[in-house]
Amino acid sequence: MKEVIVEIVSVGTEILLGNIVNTNAQFLSERLADLGLSVFYQQVVGDNKERLKEAAGLALNRSDVVIFTGGLGPTDDDLTKETVAELAGKKLSLHEESKERIETYFKKKNVEITENNFKQAMIPEDSIVLKNDNGTAPGVIIPCGEKKAILLPGPPNELIPMFNESVVPYLKKLSGRVFYSQTVKICSVGESKAETIIKDLIDNQTNPTIATYAKTGEVHIRVTGSAETEEEAHRIVKPVVKEIKTRFGNNIYTTLADVTLEKAVVDLLEAGSLKVQTVESCTGGMVAARLINVPGASNVFKSGLVTYSNKAKRKLAGVKKATLNKYTAVSEQTAKEMAKGTDLGPKADVIVSVTGYAGPDEEDGTPVGLVYIACNVCGKMTVKEFNFTGNRAKIRESATVNALILMRECILEYLSEKTFG
């Protein structure tokens, strides 16, 4: 297997001005890594013919495949196709099918077409045209001697589907190998501990490769195998994923790409026919918002309370005035009472509460980052103390994620007791 080196050249003055974050480069890099292709360089260059030519020349010289993003628009500032075609020595001519697609697109949007839009239908000779279902700029693959230049539109909603649908199959054929990845998503274990648990696997990796990624409160382990056939790639990944599953057990919440932590919690609630209520202070609705992020959350989520003030904690969540006076709002006792449940809203089987101090300044001696999270599953109460670091936003995010994690742990315990107990 020949190593294929890919380089990403992002074209656009708006990136150099810092007006936008270059998420395209990140998306492409991640997907290319999944495909087992090596990216040694990324470049960003503005809408300037001379500098674009320099960057393109450099990339086509040192890499096998160069993916360009942006600069395929209809204006005079959009130079990518013209510049790369010039470097490749290819003439442009009108591509009838692309012209028709552009006309149809404008008709559908009920917008008048202007002559400069047909600039986008001009295609370099010997190229492969990649159709664009979400905009007017077709993508194009231009052969440059032994090298390939792949030109994609800049807007992510056009680039992403075009890459997935047209470029991935092309690159797979090019590399002559099939790649298959599976990601094991873990919570309740820190990154360094997770790495220690699989250190021997990481140290001895060749095929499949194993990479860990830390997210707030989570660790993702991606296992990627390469082989000549899809089947063989699966066969290579399977035993390693199985071994990782054995080592992390219940701390794995999914091995499916499209399952998030909140989705895993919603699925567990559904599995147990449990309804959930949130009672939030410092997170102020963030736990509820995460759960409702899951399509179909309405099956398990009925209501939530944001009890930010002491009065709200008393009147809505039924926390006793004496508790607040004796232990303060940021205490184990208050968290527990917040999660006790009231008669006010729809009945819930699982109640999760969060109370803490997110800062920015220390208040009445309560240290910034001190957070209590309680979870009540059918009357069984668990409460945990946390000391988060970072700014206000980071502390609130950590609290939100850990509320989801605690819910998951408590519901799992409940379900296993119900089944085996």
Place this chain on the structure above:
Amino acid sequence: MKEVIVEIVSVGTEILLGNIVNTNAQFLSERLADLGLSVFYQQVVGDNKERLKEAAGLALNRSDVVIFTGGLGPTDDDLTKETVAELAGKKLSLHEESKERIETYFKKKNVEITENNFKQAMIPEDSIVLKNDNGTAPGVIIPCGEKKAILLPGPPNELIPMFNESVVPYLKKLSGRVFYSQTVKICSVGESKAETIIKDLIDNQTNPTIATYAKTGEVHIRVTGSAETEEEAHRIVKPVVKEIKTRFGNNIYTTLADVTLEKAVVDLLEAGSLKVQTVESCTGGMVAARLINVPGASNVFKSGLVTYSNKAKRKLAGVKKATLNKYTAVSEQTAKEMAKGTDLGPKADVIVSVTGYAGPDEEDGTPVGLVYIACNVCGKMTVKEFNFTGNRAKIRESATVNALILMRECILEYLSEKTFG
């Protein structure tokens, strides 16, 4: 004034693998544009000596100042300082002050120091050391002939304060010019309309420059002036900001850099001594969470309800069963009743409600993206219908921002009636 060309070289294999988004490059580009410095190229290169050397050599050849980010850690993989020093022909030696800072840092964290940490205190000769209050890697400015290499640590929480505190003053001196920016933040006006309103200003800009940035529901207009003195730069920006203020009037919510839309709403509530309650369905706590994002929100925010189910809308928000049956949950009538107020929680003067359908699939004929937002200010009810586009997350974000905007409009109206009516 000599044009200073700056280039950004981000070092880190994790960027090339797509594990992280290169937000440092965006941050630096934006700040450099504010300083009136031109960025013609960004590069990303992995933790590989040979390729890093190539990228650094190219950058130092074509640009005046090269900012490197990352690769200043204590491990053998961290090569930036060693590689750039080699290119500049500068020897490294132990910098006592940096060594002591590292020792103090570890002592404070109560973590044992290992020998490789002192690699970070090795500084190239003739360099300027930039102290790091948030980590162990000092930054460093290395003279490379006529050019300057500025090396900054990769973690944003170390890079950002170091850039602001140490690099900005250095660059200002280098360019011999002073730059001053002010941003006018606008809501209730779309981007293309906003651009039309100031088209003449944009078309005729030289100094100050005027740039518009679209955010969900908001438009930011940044005015940047350059001059020989701070005072003169202010003087250049002032009349243009004044003219923009005249044109957008009440649609401007702030001209202060650190005021967000939610902060502007919280400030208005404070100004009117008004308490607020949120009652949310499809946004599920996101409006409450945004308001509570503002430090000190506890002065105005007492409680919020997440009434996702019809039962919760009835039992917690007091929406009539008949209303839900006749008009459905996603209707003007339901939004109004949700914002009517109940006796349950702490008393509120302003109640904002959001009910809508965020998808992904159409349900019972309710189109995805249809959202009603109601705002009740001391009994005066305003309700608006929206048809948002995009996926579930995007629709919920649009609804959240527009709830804040509607609150702002209604409270402003109330305050002006109270004052003048």
